Amino acid sequence: MTQTNSRPVPFGRALGEAYRSADALHLRALEQAGTAFDSWVVFTLLGDHDGAAARPWLIADLARRLRKPATEVDEHLDGMLRAGFLRIEDAEGEARVAVTEDGAALFARARALVAELTEALVGAVKPAELATVVRVLREVDERAQVLARR
Numbered sequence: 001m002t003q004t005n006s007r008p009v010p011f012g013r014a015l016g017e018a019y020r021s022a023d024a025l026h027l028r029a030l031e032q033a034g035t036a037f038d039s040w041v042v043f044t045l046l047g048d049h050d051g052a053a054a055r056p057w058l059i060a061d062l063a064r065r066l067r068k069p070a071t072e073v074d075e076h077l078d079g080m081l082r083a084g085f086l087r088i089e090d091a092e093g094e095a096r097v098a099v100t101e102d103g104a105a106l107f108a109r110a111r112a113l114v115a116e117l118t119e120a121l122v123g124a125v126k127p128a129e130l131a132t133v134v135r136v137l138r139e140v141d142e143r144a145q146v147l148a149r150r
Contacts, residue, residue, distance in 0.1 A: 051098055
């Protein structure tokens with residue numbers, strides 16, 4: 001016998017449950033593509049910057065986004081360099097981390113699986129409603145970051 005509750009679900013509970021469910025699926029899609037979350041964030045961030053970025057800036061930004069020490073992020077980048085997914089290029093005397101062809105192919109596989117998952121999760125949601133959800137989540141994230149710095 002199923003129990004029903006007519007009370008609205010509190011925001012925090014809905015957010016937490018949705019996050020855990022979607023995150024598990026996202027991590028599984030990345031694993032199927034042959035990558036992991038930290039590498040996904042590296043590829044995504046480099047993609048936002050035309051495939052390359054200054055290493056010090058990249059390390060600092062990734063450390064903030066991944067909530068990890070810069071030394072750990074640097075080690076992860078070194079592993080991606082050794083695996084051939086990234087390379088160091090010199091741009092006017094500045095060492096920049098760039099995505100290789102192998103890295104771009106891996107990211108494309110992962111992006112396709114994540115896009116498929118995203119469509120399955122939110123494809124039926126009206127675009128205006130989805131835009132509102134994204135706006136609210138961005139506001140919650142901004143406030144959470146401010147609170148975390150206190």
